[in-house]
Amino acid sequence: MSVSFSSTSFAFQRPAHLCSNSLTVASNNFDSVPGGLGRLVLNVRSTSLCRRFRGLKLWVLERLNFQFQPPKQPKNRNHHFKNNLENEKGSVSDSSSILHVPDDKVTPMESPSLLQTGLSGAPMDVSRKPSLCIAVIGATGELAKRKIFPALFALYYSGFLPENVGIFGYSRKDITDEDLQSIIASTLTCRVDHQENCDDKLNAFLSRTYYINGGYDNKYGMSMLNARMEQIEGGSKTNRIFYLSVPQEALLDVASCLASSAQTQKGWNRIIFEKPFGFDALSSHRLTQYLLSNFQEKQIYRIDHLLGRNLIENLTVLRFSNLVFEPLWSRTYIDNVQVILSEDLAVHPGRYFSGYGIIRDIVHSHVLQTIALLAMEPPISLDGEDIRNEKVLRSIRKLEPKDVILGQYKTSGGAKVDACLNGLTPTYFAAALYIDNARWDGVPFLIKTGLGLIKHQMEIRIQFRNVPGNVYHECIGHNMDRAVNELILRDVPDEAILVRVNNKVPGLGLQLDSSELNLLYKDKYNMEVPDSYEHLLLDVIDGDSHLFMRSDELAAAWNILTPILNEIDKDNMSVELYEMGGRGPVGAYYLWAKHGVRWVED
Numbered sequence: 001m002s003v004s005f006s007s008t009s010f011a012f013q014r015p016a017h018l019c020s021n022s023l024t025v026a027s028n029n030f031d032s033v034p035g036g037l038g039r040l041v042l043n044v045r046s047t048s049l050c051r052r053f054r055g056l057k058l059w060v061l062e063r064l065n066f067q068f069q070p071p072k073q074p075k076n077r078n079h080h081f082k083n084n085l086e087n088e089k090g091s092v093s094d095s096s097s098i099l100h101v102p103d104d105k106v107t108p109m110e111s112p113s114l115l116q117t118g119l120s121g122a123p124m125d126v127s128r129k130p131s132l133c134i135a136v137i138g139a140t141g142e143l144a145k146r147k148i149f150p151a152l153f154a155l156y157y158s159g160f161l162p163e164n165v166g167i168f169g170y171s172r173k174d175i176t177d178e179d180l181q182s183i184i185a186s187t188l189t190c191r192v193d194h195q196e197n198c199d200d201k202l203n204a205f206l207s208r209t210y211y212i213n214g215g216y217d218n219k220y221g222m223s224m225l226n227a228r229m230e231q232i233e234g235g236s237k238t239n240r241i242f243y244l245s246v247p248q249e250a251l252l253d254v255a256s257c258l259a260s261s262a263q264t265q266k267g268w269n270r271i272i273f274e275k276p277f278g279f280d281a282l283s284s285h286r287l288t289q290y291l292l293s294n295f296q297e298k299q300i301y302r303i304d305h306l307l308g309r310n311l312i313e314n315l316t317v318l319r320f321s322n323l324v325f326e327p328l329w330s331r332t333y334i335d336n337v338q339v340i341l342s343e344d345l346a347v348h349p350g351r352y353f354s355g356y357g358i359i360r361d362i363v364h365s366h367v368l369q370t371i372a373l374l375a376m377e378p379p380i381s382l383d384g385e386d387i388r389n390e391k392v393l394r395s396i397r398k399l400e401p402k403d404v405i406l407g408q409y410k411t412s413g414g415a416k417v418d419a420c421l422n423g424l425t426p427t428y429f430a431a432a433l434y435i436d437n438a439r440w441d442g443v444p445f446l447i448k449t450g451l452g453l454i455k456h457q458m459e460i461r462i463q464f465r466n467v468p469g470n471v472y473h474e475c476i477g478h479n480m481d482r483a484v485n486e487l488i489l490r491d492v493p494d495e496a497i498l499v500r501v502n503n504k505v506p507g508l509g510l511q512l513d514s515s516e517l518n519l520l521y522k523d524k525y526n527m528e529v530p531d532s533y534e535h536l537l538l539d540v541i542d543g544d545s546h547l548f549m550r551s552d553e554l555a556a557a558w559n560i561l562t563p564i565l566n567e568i569d570k571d572n573m574s575v576e577l578y579e580m581g582g583r584g585p586v587g588a589y590y591l592w593a594k595h596g597v598r599w600v601e602d
């Protein structure tokens with residue numbers, strides 16, 4: 001059994017063990033299995049552990065379909081099962097049908113000749129029709145090759161996708177199923193921590209991968225995709241995910257053709273959209289209106305892969321599951337918050353960055369979502385909508401030029417603008433941002449993000465106020481700043497959670513030191529960290545939307561940035577050139593000082 005509860009920890013390893021073991025104890029009534037699968041799953045709403053089980057349901061239910069009849073009217077359905085059973089109005093449904101038993105289900109007992117051995121070593125029926133199909137539109141593109149297919153395979157390998165999942169690639173290139181399979185194969189690897197049956201799993205995954213040449217008429221192309229999916233689904237009730245990984249110019253056409261010609265009527269359809277989410281408030285609004293005229297909000301998943309990091313989930317886990325943090329989470333105890341996301345690399349040629357710049361690329365979704373999740377009000381549950389309802393984007397004050405520093409890295413040739421950049425497109429952004437609500441009034445949220453900087457760094461620092469009337473002030477010395485408590489959530493370099501505290505230096509006398517309590521992930525957890533695309537794809541499969549921007553969040557985020565974007569358009573903002581590989585514009589240091597914060601550089 002790989003789910004172990006001890007007094008201090010709970011560990012989760014491979015789902016295969018969990019599920020195969022669970023099958024021996026689960027009954028066909030999920031609500032009434034004490035201590036068994038039913039209890040683990042049904043406690044999802046109330047424990048953070050259970051977040052780790054999202055995605056398992058597909059795996060488990062795939063297997064349950066062989067052996068159990070699901071309850072006709074489950075009572076007390078938890079978040080997951082609610083999602084699974086609810087139906088939406090109209091033909092386009094977002095209700096997962098994974099609890100249903102396919103009408104044409106063939107049990108292993110009935111058809112022994114169809115048996116093969118699955119991941120868990122248990123028999124599986126490979127002829128069974130898929131309960132989930134995933135189509136990657138833009139399958140021959142860079143993102144699909146580099147990230148999406150590898151993430152899908154990793155999920156498949158680890159048992160988070162149904163064995164009989166259907167994977168479809170779509171683009172305009174005239175290639176075959178085999179061509180796509182060999183393109184994908186060239187980027188697939190098995191995880192270093194479990195390489196069992198790797199070749200078998202690779203082959204199984206590739207054998208479920210099909211290519212559709214959509215040609216230059218997406219309407220026709222999408223109906224071909226639909227026909228191919230139906231053929232593979234064989235009339236069974238199957239849910240579909242469409243990952244739109246196409247250039248922005250193609251997005252509207254692809255989305256509308258997909259909406260009218262490729263959605264299933266027999267299960268739910270979810271659509272993943274890649275960044276950028278519009279160019280400005282107006283274009284984004286138009287795009288949103290267009291999407292909402294084709295899809296329901298709950299079908300839309302706007303993906304920003306940087307939000308799939310542990311760091312982001314830890315923002316809420318640390319706060320809401322630790323009494324030592326939650327009561328401190330306000331202006332009463334927090335002095336300032338720093339969000340740092342720096343890259344040491346320059347812009348990747350060919351990316352949409354040029355012309356868009358760092359504000360649209362990184363600040364609009366990643367940085368503002370990070371702040372929104374950090375500063376949110378307590379949600380009533382971990383349900384995606386409950387979390388999205390509590391993000392405070394609409395309370396964030398619009399940015400003013402006086403609180404923003406922009407920069408662009410110099411080329412190696414001196415002060416000339418990089419050929420990859422369109423004019424003075426900012427590659428660096430620093431700002432002091434305020435949230436006008438009771439919790440955060442007056443607390444500066446300092447942002448620093450840029451390309452071509454001294455190091456790759458991604459961290460959030462929460463600095464607490466000085467201890468009022470600190471009786472140790474004489475032992476600390478004049479620089480009280482050095483004695484502030486800090487909570488640091490670091491993703492790069494070396495994922496870690498650190499808490500800076502004051503302690504006594506050993507020896508006689510009373511000298512204080514500021515030290516870091518250090519939870520270094522690689523020391524504590526000896527495992528390969530899944531890529532953030534895996535995390536987010538699993539969220540889409542589970543219908544968990546909390547890390548994806550809803551349309552109203554998108555609009556609120558543009559609202560915060562529009563005054564700056566307008567000033568840039570009018571050439572009213574200066575863009576400071578900085579050395580590639582340096583610390584960025586010096587103006588940022590003055591900005592922190594103006595907001596009463598000493599920037600921590602290490």
Ligand SMILES: NC(=O)C1=CN([C@@H]2O[C@H](COP(=O)(O)OP(=O)(O)OC[C@H]3O[C@@H](n4cnc5c(N)ncnc54)[C@H](OP(=O)(O)O)[C@@H]3O)[C@@H](O)[C@H]2O)C=CC1
Nearest residue numbers: 138139140141142143171172173245246247250274275276
């Ligand atoms: N690459 C990255 O790291 C990131 C990318 N993104 C976003 O992801 C999306 C894809 O990026 P990327 O893979 O780099 O882009 P590419 O240009 O490498 O690939 C685009 C894909 O879309 C297909 N395509 C282009 N036009 C159409 C069309 N009219 N109808 C159907 N398919 C079409 C292309 O194939 P064909 O020409 O044969 O049709 C190709 O498969 C973009 O929106 C980008 O902004 C976001 C974050 C990071």
Ligand SMILES: O=C1O[C@H](COP(=O)(O)O)[C@@H](O)[C@H](O)[C@H]1O
Nearest residue numbers: 275304305306343351353361362
């Ligand atoms: O989404 C983006 O992320 C990358 C950084 O991603 P990483 O996984 O390589 O850390 C960033 O370079 C790019 O500009 C942005 O669009």
